[in-house]
Amino acid sequence: MSETAKAAVTVPSLRSRKRRTGAVPIVMVTAYDEPGARIVSNAGVDIVLVGDSVSNNVLGHQDALHIDTDVMVHHVAAVAQAHPHCLIVGDMPWMSYHLSTDEAVRNAAKLIRAGAQAVKLEGGRARLPVIEAIIRAEIPVMGHLGLTPQSVLAMGGFKVQARNIAAADALLDAAKSLEAAGCFAFVIEGVPDVVGAAVTDAIGVPTIGIGAGRSCDGQVMVFHDLLGLGSRTPPKFVRQYAEIGRIATDAIAAFAADVRGGSFPSDAESYHGSAELGEALS
Numbered sequence: 035m036s037e038t039a040k041a042a043v044t045v046p047s048l049r050s051r052k053r054r055t056g057a058v059p060i061v062m063v064t065a066y067d068e069p070g071a072r073i074v075s076n077a078g079v080d081i082v083l084v085g086d087s088v089s090n091n092v093l094g095h096q097d098a099l100h101i102d103t104d105v106m107v108h109h110v111a112a113v114a115q116a117h118p119h120c121l122i123v124g125d126m127p128w129m130s131y132h133l134s135t136d137e138a139v140r141n142a143a144k145l146i147r148a149g150a151q152a153v154k155l156e157g158g159r160a161r162l163p164v165i166e167a168i169i170r171a172e173i174p175v176m177g178h179l180g181l182t183p184q185s186v187l188a189m190g191g192f193k194v195q196a197r198n199i200a201a202a203d204a205l206l207d208a209a210k211s212l213e214a215a216g217c218f219a220f221v222i223e224g225v226p227d228v229v230g231a232a233v234t235d236a237i238g239v240p241t242i243g244i245g246a247g248r249s250c251d252g253q254v255m256v257f258h259d260l261l262g263l264g265s266r267t268p269p270k271f272v273r274q275y276a277e278i279g280r281i282a283t284d285a286i287a288a289f290a291a292d293v294r295g296g297s298f299p300s301d302a303e304s305y306h307g308s309a310e311l312g313e314a315l316s
């Protein structure tokens with residue numbers, strides 16, 4: 035995919051990208067560091083999400099509850115070093131926006147100063163005051179509804195949400211209030227496809243689905259799932275496009291075999307001193 039002059043992806047350019055108006059679906063992929071962001075950008079993706087899933091995909095935790103704003107700042111800054119063509123969205127980690135609106139705005143600003151161009155946070159109506167305060171500080175906010183991984187303990191596991199009419203209605207209501215509060219888009223995760231479709235239909239900003247069916251205005255996928263780099267068995271909604279983990283393991287095993295067998299480094303892979311130096315040292 036080319037790196038040629040591509041218009042920058044901005045919040046205003048994304049806000050109206052609804053498929054029902056004929057818009058091309060939005061593509062969002064996570065990245066947590068400079069090489070990852072470079073790959074995602076060169077692939078022509080619209081949004082690079084520096085997800086709090088860095089906690090499980092990179093730092094080895096079971097869930098996203100083990101990282102704070104400083105960790106996210108570190109990874110947003112690394113992604114920004116790639117100067118991606120995509121919009122950089124920084125995820126607000128658990129407890130960075132739960133205590134007070136002032137603290138939430140300050141933490142959102144830290145992600146912006148690290149290089150994010152928008153922030154994402156999880157939750158429905160309970161988060162409206164925080165979302166409004168962040169937007170008042172001129173920071174664009176992406177919402178996140180449905181299976182919200184930061185609620186894993188409250189949900190009793192990573193379970194598909196909004197399976198009954200009451201829960202689906204509550205999700206629809208939350209989506210409308212997030213739109214009214216000014217979110218420019220939101221992620222819908224882990225809901226039945228009919229719920230993803232109903233929410234997408236009901237609102238005027240784009241929905242970006244992950245395990246939310248085919249009707250969303252865009253799709254997001256985790257870098258490590260997409261490339262086969264993770265250790266977990268991927269959930270049903272993952273389509274794995276490569277087996278980079280296996281390729282990398284084979285490459286490193288080949289290096290180890292070459293070192294142990296004495297074929298690495300070769301003469302061509304070594305620096306050579308003058309004959310005089312060789313003689314003096316022998």
Ligand code: KIV
Nearest residue numbers: 064085086087221254
């Ligand atoms: O952190 C993350 O990777 C996410 C995506 C699953 C949307 O929030």
